[in-house]
Amino acid sequence: MLTPSLISLSLLAQLPIPGLERGPEKPASSVDPNYFELLERNSHIIYPALAVAVLGLITIAILQASKAQDMDGAVKAEFKKLIVDELRRYPAGLETPALAAATGLDRSKLVRLLDQMQQEGVLLSHTTTQRQTVWRVKGVGGRAY
16 A cells, blocks of 8 residues: 555656756767777777887987988088197197197087097097097197007
């Protein structure tokens, strides 16, 4: 038997709760779940391809940066002549900072040129007790090292 209190409770249970008339709404910008399923199904292809593309871009950037720092042959020959002329003025040799100031070259480019000239047999170098490298023209003044 239904008592009046049970009837009133059953009627209350059928009444909608304020603010919950409808279910939650999806926002208009919600992402399509098919996109995520596509990624999950093809992740063995997509992610390695993405990694190869990133490595390719990094390699291209490194190669372009190294080419940008190199000088062309004529400019390099002109700076080599300037370095030899400057070192002939100082038979005992010059330290790298003084040589950089005299030639106007960036120190990294200058050191690269000096190392190349040393490998070619044009220059000699030695390091002082103050850890400075002194460069001089081979066969000009100074003592043999």
